[in-house]
Amino acid sequence: MKIGELAKHAGCTAETIRFYERTGLLPKTSRTAGNYRFYDESHLERLRLVRNCRALGMALGEIRALLAATSDPHADCATVDQLLEAHIGHVAARLAELAHLQEQLLVLRARCHDGTQAVRDCGIIQALNGTPDICHLM
Amino acid sequence: MKIGELAKHAGCTAETIRFYERTGLLPKTSRTAGNYRFYDESHLERLRLVRNCRALGMALGEIRALLAATSDPHADCATVDQLLEAHIGHVAARLAELAHLQEQLLVLRARCHDGTQAVRDCGIIQALNGTPDICHLM
DNA sequence: CTTGACCCTGAAGTTACTACAGAGTGTCTA
């Protein structure tokens, strides 16, 4: 199949595939007489792995490591496990950060009650003008 | 004060401040005889507002809008409220996304029990090789 | 007068793509 069809099957664009090839995430593939890239099922499988990992929020570097750990099908999957574990840790950390942010934002919102006061008297702006220690909001 | 001191007070680097100036988030300031930027308390206040907003996860574009809404201290703060409300929405959406991701990652992890099997038999890799609809994991 | 800490500018690197511009290829229809 050509790049457009591969893209459709993988749920991404042709540009993305060319980008992955350029950066070594996908191997260079064969070309037709007209210099079009030509793909088969194995390419689709690899691309799907990459796209699934991206959908799970992994960075391309993490995926590269995962592909390396997968390259020998007889190797054990301890490395894969570790990479996944590390990524779960990243996501958990980001989740905690965001939850904390959201909490602060809700407190901040509560400081302005009707939106009709002058900006300089608004509790939101006053809080945002404070020291970087945003915790004084609480 | 000079840029290094301002940076220290605001909890960022001098490069960040120069970047904010270049992109119009901070005004161009006066210079000393030796061409050093020179700042006072009002600059610090504005920079803190910017950094606080960044700490709350706002994009520079959002902050630019907020600064514009704040520029007239007699205007009412309805616009400020709206901007904050929109940002709270963004964070909530991102939180929901991340929570969903984390759920999928935990399911994925459960598919490999001991890390000693061959990569090609590993449930993790099998799942990652599937269709982009990662929900088949569940 | 030299050392070291600080500052200056301008350009390039980072991530993961996306969006061109300008050209060639392939198929279908008139």
Place this chain on the structure above:
DNA sequence: TAGACACTCTGTAGTAACTTCAGGGTCAAG
């Protein structure tokens, strides 16, 4: 057979929010 149209090619530049670097200048202390 010619034209229209969809698709593909390469290479470059743009995005966000900085960070890093090269190659300088400034200033106070010893």
